Amino acid sequence: MSETKIIDGKAVAAALKAEIRSKVARLQHSGPIPGLAVVLVGHDPASEIYVRSKIKQTTEVGLASIEHRLDSDVLQEDLLRLVEELNEDPAVHGILVQLPLPAHINSTEILLAIDPRKDVDGFHPINVGMIATQSGGIVPCTPLGSMKLIQSVRPDLAGLKAIIIGRSNIVGKPMAQLLLAQDCTVTLAHSKTRNLAEEIAASDIVVAAVGRPHCIRGEWIKPGAIVIDVGINRIVDEQGQRRIVGDVAFDEALGRAGAITPVPGGVGPMTIACLLSNTVDAFLRETCPD
Ligand code: NDP
Numbered sequence: 001m002s003e004t005k006i007i008d009g010k011a012v013a014a015a016l017k018a019e020i021r022s023k024v025a026r027l028q029h030s031g032p033i034p035g036l037a038v039v040l041v042g043h044d045p046a047s048e049i050y051v052r053s054k055i056k057q058t059t060e061v062g063l064a065s066i067e068h069r070l071d072s073d074v075l076q077e078d079l080l081r082l083v084e085e086l087n088e089d090p091a092v093h094g095i096l097v098q099l100p101l102p103a104h105i106n107s108t109e110i111l112l113a114i115d116p117r118k119d120v121d122g123f124h125p126i127n128v129g130m131i132a133t134q135s136g137g138i139v140p141c142t143p144l145g146s147m148k149l150i151q152s153v154r155p156d157l158a159g160l161k162a163i164i165i166g167r168s169n170i171v172g173k174p175m176a177q178l179l180l181a182q183d184c185t186v187t188l189a190h191s192k193t194r195n196l197a198e199e200i201a202a203s204d205i206v207v208a209a210v211g212r213p214h215c216i217r218g219e220w221i222k223p224g225a226i227v228i229d230v231g232i233n234r235i236v237d238e239q240g241q242r243r244i245v246g247d248v249a250f251d252e253a254l255g256r257a258g259a260i261t262p263v264p265g266g267v268g269p270m271t272i273a274c275l276l277s278n279t280v281d282a283f284l285r286e287t288c289p290d
Pocket of ligand 1: 142165166167168169171172189190191192193196211230231232233267271
């Protein structure tokens with residue numbers, strides 16, 4: 001068994017936030033600062049926790065935080081009007097509408113209404129298309145954070161074989177584009193993939209974004225592979241304790257993977273750090289386009 005490096009997502013995120021904080025401090029001297037607007041509809045407990053954490057970290061790095069909380073029975077047209085106001089507001093450089101939205105709201109219409117230049121989540125089709133064609137665009141935060149973690153242990157990925165398990169629009173598909181842009185040979189696996197274990201065993205990089213606790217077994221992992229575990233699964237363990245675990249059987253992967261992210265403390269902290277970084281980048285593109 002060789003030693004597995006545990007990739008410390010909290011430390012990488014803290015370094016990124018320190019960089020953002022000093023960038024923002026420099027901007028403060030010369031004029032306006034970047035602003036991130038967060039829109040929360042209703043009282044979904046998980047969304048409340050995410051939004052609280054996002055707002056706290058936004059202000060910690062010195063960005064302006066603009067918060068809009070709306071009742072769960074808000075009308076589609078009122079939410080659309082708010083998005084349009086935020087699009088026009090020069091103090092707002094990033095807009096984040098927390099998902100999921102209540103069932104009566106057409107989420108696609110809301111996300112399409114966000115100005116792509118302020119779409120710091122990177123979900124707008126304009127940004128999706130720009131990433132796919134490698135012509136810029138705002139990269140979704142979780143894949144962006146995952147790439148930074150991979151490159152924290154291995155900057156040059158050219159020629160490596162990468163597999164992503166999970167093909168969602170917010171994680172799997174953009175992750176595949178980013179790895180492709182780094183010259184990896186990419187496999188995008190999903191629930192209909194045959195011989196998943198074999199596909200994983202042939203891969204130098206494994207990104208798990210499934211949402212099923214410990215569904216990726218340690219013995220499937222190629223010795224020395226880099227493993228990024230995006231999954232967040234709430235379980236009750238054998239001792240009856242509530243815990244958050246990833247998609248990868250972490251203990252089995254130790255001694256086999258070359259490097260692995262823990263859950264919690266891996267990809268999670270990077271997601272918010274990348275949201276802040278996307279907001280500063282959006283501000284810089286708006287205020288100094290060259
Ligand atoms: P989705 O539910 O949208 O997608 C899950 C994907 O997993 C689908 O493509 C599905 O395939 C695939 N899948 C399901 N079962 C299997 C299986 N047995 N074998 C192979 N593939 C399978 O999830 P998300 O992408 O939104 O999220 C994935 C996980 O990442 C979740 O745990 C989520 O909580 C977490 N997450 C973490 C974030 C963070 O900040 N750390 C941010 C975002 C998500 P198919 O398409 O065929 O149905």
